[in-house]
Each structure stands twice: as C-alpha cells, then as structure tokens.
C-alpha cells in the first residue's frame with residue numbers, strides 16, 4: 001500500500017486525466033488528499049470519468065491540449081509531480097500519423113520543458129510495449145531491441161527518448177512505464193477502445209464478436225488499479241530515476257480464451273463470433289518479462305484476471321444499462 005501520509009508530493013498534474021488510465025490515477029491521488037490537476041483535450045477523455053471527484057476542493061479539471069505550451073504553463077505553478085498519460089492512441093495514428101507524432105513526441109517535449117522550468121520533482125511517463133515491435137526473443141525484457149512497427153510505436157518511442165534526454169541534460173527525475181493491454185472500468189468500449197470492453201459491448205448489443213485472425217494471438221493483460229499502483233510506486237521510489245520498466249502483470253491470455261471468459265461472465269456462452277483477416281502488423285505473441293518492476297518497485301500485481309475481468313465487464317454492463325445505448 002502507498003502511505004499517503006508520507007507521500008512526498010503535494011501537487012500533481014495528470015495529463016490525459018479524463019481518459020481511462022489517467023482518470024484512475026487522478027482518483028487515487030484526489031481521494032488520498034493530493035491536490036491534482038487533470039489536463040485533457042477531451043479528444044477521447046470524458047467529463048463523466050471525473051464527475052464524482054468534483055466535490056473535492058483540491059481537484060481541478062482543466063481542458064487544455066498538450067500541444068498548447070502557454071496553456072499548459074498556466075497550470076505548472078507549485079506542481080511537484082507530473083504523470084504523463086495523454087497520448088494519441090493507435091487509431092489516431094493510422095488515420096492521422098502526423099497528429100500522432102505531434103501529440104506523442106512534441107506534447108511530451110512541451111511537458112518536459114515545463115517540468116524542468118518549474119522544477120518539478122518527478123516525471124512519470126506512460127509508454128507502451130509497442131516500442132518493441134516484433135519479439136526477437138521472449139519473454140521480452142526492457143533490454144529487448146526497440147523496433148516499433150506502427151506509427152504509434154515510433155511516436156511513443158520518440159516520447160520516451162525525449163524523457164531520457166531531459167533526464168541526461170537537466171537531471172530531471174523521471175521514470176518510464178511501458179504498459180501492455182491495460183483493462184478495467186472506464187475503458188472505452190467503442191471500436192477504438194480496449195478489446196475486453198469491445199467484446200462486452202458486442203454481446204450486450206446482441207452483435208457478433210469479431211476476431212481478427214484465428215484467436216490464438218496472445219495478449220498480456222494488466223488491471224488498471226495495478227497500473228495505478230505501479231505509477232505511485234515509481235513516483236516515490238528513488239531508484240526509478242532514469243529507468244524504464246515493463247508494467248505488465250505477466251498474465252497471458254489468448255483472444256479466443258478472452259472471448260470465452262467474457263461470454264461466460266455475461267451468461268452468453270457461444271455468443272456468435274465472426275473471424276476476419278489478421279490486422280496488418282498485429283503482434284501475435286506478447287510474453288513480457290516483468291521481473292525488473294517486481295524486484296525494484298516491489299509490486300505484486302495482485303488482481304487475478306477473472307476478478308479484474310468481472311469488474312470491467314460489469315462496469316460496461318452498468319454503463320450500457322444506465323444509458324440504454326453506448
């Protein structure tokens with residue numbers, strides 16, 4: 001557990017704070033008394049992800065783009081930690097690779113420059129397993145070659161490299177976490193969302209589930225609350241400075257297995273499924289070495305897969321039932 005009585009940071013910025021992972025980080029900070037500013041341009045983020053936090057006077061919700069340097073700077077007064085979650089996700093990268101480059105590289109650069117200027121004590125950066133590209137060996141450790149195969153992987157790698165450069169050039173205290181298939185409540189369930197919520201939505205809407213390929217592709221799922229814990233441990237632990245960690249639970253599940261789990265949780269075994277062509281560039285196997293983060297941060301990824309899956313699917317179901325549609 002994190003001891004918030006001795007938490008060394010009084011004021012935090014969370015970029016992408018209205019998004020899936022960012023909103024969980026904001027929630028943990030705010031409900032434990034840390035003054036927190038969520039910064040989001042609401043491209044994918046949602047006000048309702050933060051609505052329940054508005055009663056806390058030390059929570060501030062700001063609409064701002066990470067490309068708006070002056071707008072960002074207005075928020076940096078007295079900030080001592082930044083959790084940088086805002087990003088262009090994979091779908092933007094396919095439709096608008098230039099914007100993807102801007103947000104993931106230049107947006108990160110803007111925040112780093114402001115972090116140095118305003119003497120921020122810690123910068124925790126959200127990266128992705130997509131920086132590795134096709135696995136050359138498994139399990140993939142942090143020293144695996146970095147050969148991303150998507151625009152997203154390249155732009156996120158550029159972000160990581162800027163984080164490293166600011167660490168080396170200015171001594172900025174940084175930690176980088178590479179996430180893999182994070183799942184949990186508030187995950188987007190539209191076609192640009194996460195696979196767990198998309199499967200749940202299709203079942204709830206009575207539509208067939210689409211599996212691209214044969215369902216044997218293996219993913220490495222991590223529950224969002226475990227990712228939040230990793231962020232906080234990375235923030236408070238001194239030896240994370242300048243380091244990158246695979247932030248993955250180690251749970252390996254195929255898409256075919258996931259389909260069966262989600263069907264079972266929603267009481268719809270054998271819900272119709274349609275198999276489609278493999279997605280171009282789809283990575284077939286994720287087998288991630290998480291020994292570094294376990295050893296250095298002492299994190300134990302406590303959420304078992306079925307329990308996390310039930311929380312995610314039930315949240316999606318409640319969301320659907322409260323709105324009547326997605």
Ligand SMILES: NC(=O)c1ccc[n+]([C@@H]2O[C@H](COP(=O)([O-])OP(=O)(O)OC[C@H]3O[C@@H](n4cnc5c(N)ncnc54)[C@H](O)[C@@H]3O)[C@@H](O)[C@H]2O)c1
Nearest residue numbers: 016019020021041043044045065066086087128179181182
């Ligand atoms: N969800 C995963 O499985 C996963 C896996 C690997 C890495 N990541 C990384 O984790 C981070 C959070 O991802 P998420 O899953 O919560 O996605 P998300 O889309 O829910 O959150 C990203 C947030 O960033 C905001 N944003 C996008 N462009 C912005 C801009 N120009 N200015 C300000 N805000 C902007 C969006 O509106 C959104 O709220 C990202 O950096 C992503 O690359 C996520």
